[in-house]
Amino acid sequence: MEEKLIILTGNPNTGKTTIFNALTGLHQKTGNWPGVTVEIKEGYFTYEGINFKVIDLPGTYSLTSFTEDERIARDILVREKADAVVVIVDASNIERNLYLVTLLLELEQKVIIDLNMYDIARDKGVAIDVNHMEKLLGTKCVITIGNKKTGIETLKKTIYEVSKQEKQPTIKTNYGNEVEEVISEVEDIIRNVAPPYPSRFFALRLLENDQTIWAHIKDASIYREVKKLVESIYNRFPDIETYLIEKRYGFIHGLTEECTKRIEVMENKIELTNKLDRLFTHPFYGTIFFLFFIWLTFNIVFNWGSPFTNLLEGLFSFTAINLSRVLSSINFPEWIVSLLTDGIIGGVGSVLVFFPNIFLLFFIFAALEDSGYMARAAFITDRLMHRIGLHGKSAIPMILGFGCNVPAIMATRTLETKKDRVLTTLAIPFMSCSARLPVYLLFTGIFFQNHRGSILFSLYLIGILFGLLTAKLFKKTFFKEETPPIIMELPLYHTPDIRNMLISAWERSYLFIRKAGTIIFGGVIVIWALSYFPVSATYAGENSFIGILGNKLAVLLRPAGFGYWQAAVALLFGLVAKELVVGTLGTVFGGEMELTRSLTTIFTPLSAYAFMLMTLLYIPCIATIAVIKQEAGIKWAILATIWSLFVGWLVAVLLYQGFRLY
Amino acid sequence: MQTLNKISPGKYKILKIETSCKSAQKRLMILGVFEGDKIEVIKPAPGPVILEKNGTRIGIGQGLAASIMVEKIEDAR
Numbered sequence: 001m002e003e004k005l006i007i008l009t010g011n012p013n014t015g016k017t018t019i020f021n022a023l024t025g026l027h028q029k030t031g032n033w034p035g036v037t038v039e040i041k042e043g044y045f046t047y048e049g050i051n052f053k054v055i056d057l058p059g060t061y062s063l064t065s066f067t068e069d070e071r072i073a074r075d076i077l078v079r080e081k082a083d084a085v086v087v088i089v090d091a092s093n094i095e096r097n098l099y100l101v102t103l104l105l106e107l108e109q110k111v112i113i114d115l116n117m118y119d120i121a122r123d124k125g126v127a128i129d130v131n132h133m134e135k136l137l138g139t140k141c142v143i144t145i146g147n148k149k150t151g152i153e154t155l156k157k158t159i160y161e162v163s164k165q166e167k168q169p170t171i172k173t174n175y176g177n178e179v180e181e182v183i184s185e186v187e188d189i190i191r192n193v194a195p196p197y198p199s200r201f202f203a204l205r206l207l208e209n210d211q212t213i214w215a216h217i218k219d220a221s222i223y224r225e226v227k228k229l230v231e232s233i234y235n236r237f238p239d240i241e242t243y244l245i246e247k248r249y250g251f252i253h254g255l256t257e258e259c260t261k262r263i264e265v266m267e268n269k270i271e272l273t274n275k276l277d278r279l280f281t282h283p284f285y286g287t288i289f290f291l292f293f294i295w296l297t298f299n300i301v302f303n304w305g306s307p308f309t310n311l312l313e314g315l316f317s318f319t320a321i322n323l324s325r326v327l328s329s330i331n332f333p334e335w336i337v338s339l340l341t342d343g344i345i346g347g348v349g350s351v352l353v354f355f356p357n358i359f360l361l362f363f364i365f366a367a368l369e370d371s372g373y374m375a376r377a378a379f380i381t382d383r384l385m386h387r388i389g390l391h392g393k394s395a396i397p398m399i400l401g402f403g404c405n406v407p408a409i410m411a412t413r414t415l416e417t418k419k420d421r422v423l424t425t426l427a428i429p430f431m432s433c434s435a436r437l438p439v440y441l442l443f444t445g446i447f448f449q450n451h452r453g454s455i456l457f458s459l460y461l462i463g464i465l466f467g468l469l470t471a472k473l474f475k476k477t478f479f480k481e482e483t484p485p486i487i488m489e490l491p492l493y494h495t496p497d498i499r500n501m502l503i504s505a506w507e508r509s510y511l512f513i514r515k516a517g518t519i520i521f522g523g524v525i526v527i528w529a530l531s532y533f534p535v536s537a538t539y540a541g542e543n544s545f546i547g548i549l550g551n552k553l554a555v556l557l558r559p560a561g562f563g564y565w566q567a568a569v570a571l572l573f574g575l576v577a578k579e580l581v582v583g584t585l586g587t588v589f590g591g592e593m594e595l596t597r598s599l600t601t602i603f604t605p606l607s608a609y610a611f612m613l614m615t616l617l618y619i620p621c622i623a624t625i626a627v628i629k630q631e632a633g634i635k636w637a638i639l640a641t642i643w644s645l646f647v648g649w650l651v652a653v654l655l656y657q658g659f660r661l662y
Numbered sequence: 663m664q665t666l667n668k669i670s671p672g673k674y675k676i677l678k679i680e681t682s683c684k685s686a687q688k689r690l691m692i693l694g695v696f697e698g699d700k701i702e703v704i705k706p707a708p709g710p711v712i713l714e715k716n717g718t719r720i721g722i723g724q725g726l727a728a729s730i731m732v733e734k735i736e737d738a739r
Contacts, residue, residue, distance in 0.1 A: 485726035
């Protein structure tokens with residue numbers, strides 16, 4: 001079957017995802033783009049016997065390299081040479097949305113303008129003369145209402161028609177005679193080095209001092225010549241960067257005046273948004289609401305999720321027990337039985353039981369995003385985050401980290417710059433995830449019965465503190481650039497679409513399952529092998545390899561007050577998933593019953609607190625390390641691991657040694 | 663002349679954007695906010711200033727708002 005490629009682009013908050021879902025239904029997946037950590041979805045639909053592959057780019061306002069998203073969107077547009085590019089435009093707001101269109105036309109794409117959310121435009125009092133707009137721009141225009149699936153068939157038909165056509169001449173922004181001359185001067189020199197970019201597009205980005213475009217010609221022989229020319233242009237037109245933006249807006253403004261007219265306005269929805277905004281962005285009430293929403297999210301995630309988690313846990317242990325019985329009865333080698341039950345089902349299972357929580361977390365996350373609340377929350381958290389050198393939006397993934405670090409790191413994809421993504425990712429492992437809680441519960445129950453609440457609180461606080469310190473430190477070391485002040489578009493509030501929420505939650509949590517099937521699986525096997533061999537030793541006992549390793553590591557742990565091989569082995573198991581620390585302590589001390597008595601003999605309250613600190617800080621679990629590698633790269637994954645080992649050990653030792661004398 | 667962080671809701675004209683951060687200025691322009699524009703302030707400080715232009719609602723942190731000079735045209739309805 002003939003295949004054509006369609007790219008979907010547009011500003012944030014234009015209902016792009018809804019259109020993508022309406023076009024492709026469930027025929028979609030998160031694309032695997034080398035080196036790209038932004039979520040890029042791909043989907044398919046067929047029309048008139050042609051298979052259309054649709055790539056959904058991240059929402060952007062422009063195509064400069066201001067943010068990572070913009071750079072990636074531009075790279076894909078240039079590289080893929082799509083048969084049609086559909087720009088989703090918020091019909092109630094076409095001026096700002098058409099800005100991206102002017103850039104796409106300069107990029108010489110076969111553009112289709114999709115005027116989406118047309119119902120909201122009408123509510124706001126805007127009517128658009130579509131035919132006139134088509135004539136003025138020389139592109140096809142379609143009207144849709146994505147959440148009601150209105151206009152989707154027409155959109156498919158237009159995609160089909162445009163994809164069959166040759167490239168049509170379109171209307172481009174005229175920057176005025178003087179500047180047009182300058183553009184041609186630059187174009188003349190760079191014509192041979194610009195491809196795959198169109199030379200006019202390339203020349204304009206050079207004039208806008210776009211660093212990635214400059215890097216493109218860094219090694220070309222004409223580099224000096226271009227540099228000299230552009231510098232002389234800067235002398236003649238010092239404000240050329242902003243001048244170009246103004247001219248584009250001038251062109252759009254004229255166009256909008258000609259093809260829109262104002263009609264009667266319905267103010268209700270806007271009034272509601274105004275009222276909510278006054279509450280949600282207020283420094284005091286806004287913070288209260290923010291904390292309430294976070295509290296509500298965690299309550300839902302854990303209360304609704306735990307029955308399913310228990311069910312899964314039961315299912316895994318039921319399978320393990322019965323499988324072991326059946327296999328042993330037919331004389332399967334004992335090591336295979338142990339590998340299957342202790343290793344694979346036990347290890348991978350202990351990570352997979354978090355699936356229901358993760359799914360729910362992303363479901364609610366999608367609702368907060370889709371409703372427009374997330375944009376407001378960013379302003380509440382910006383006051384603190386800005387001081388650390390991060391964007392306000394970074395707070396959300398960090399908070400998600402209290403649930404589970406893995407989805408939290410995946411959620412950094414919503415951040416705009418690489419700097420914010422990396423720094424937030426490095427801070428998240430210090431957020432005390434729910435898997436660490438069983439460890440605290442065990443130890444506080446034994447050693448701090450009267451102060452459980454405050455001890456727990458102190459651990460969470462220390463985690464946050466080290467997360468923020470880490471971000472601040474690495475910001476200073478690796479990212480020197482200044483953090484720009486927060487400016488964000490605030491969409492009108494609306495009821496989130498359940499279908500979009502489900503698709504988004506499924507896709508993100510599916511990535512987690514896939515991870516459990518690969519890297520976590522590998523880690524689990526290694527830990528299992530160390531515990532099982534040599535065959536003569538008891539599983540994870542003192543004479544197993546992990547026990548021997550534990551004995552060696554115990555020397556290092558002695559200054560922290562818990563230099564015992566059992567503690568070391570428990571921490572090694574914690575590498576797979578932190579809640580395994582408790583289970584392992586149970587195993588090495590000969591069962592749950594013995595555990596309390598044994599712990600009171602080898603731990604003091606002080607060393608117990610040091611051990612809890614160690615569990616909090618010492619290393620991200622395998623799943624987290626894997627996801628750091630996936631999102632930020634191997635270099636950062638290694639750095640995060642070494643850094644947290646260092647911090648965890650140092651803090652535990654300093655605490656123990658510092659208070660031992662009292 | 664006042665700065666954007668020290669005003670009540672209403673319609674204003676932007677006189678000057680005086681920020682040392684060039685990327686912030688460009689960002690504002692890309693979102694459609696220029697010197698000389700008429701805007702409506704929906705929510706004043708404390709907290710972010712929320713303004714509206716051509717149906718786009720934009721939140722601006724207080725630091726940046728302090729560097730935007732405006733002049734009142736009309737009180738809030």
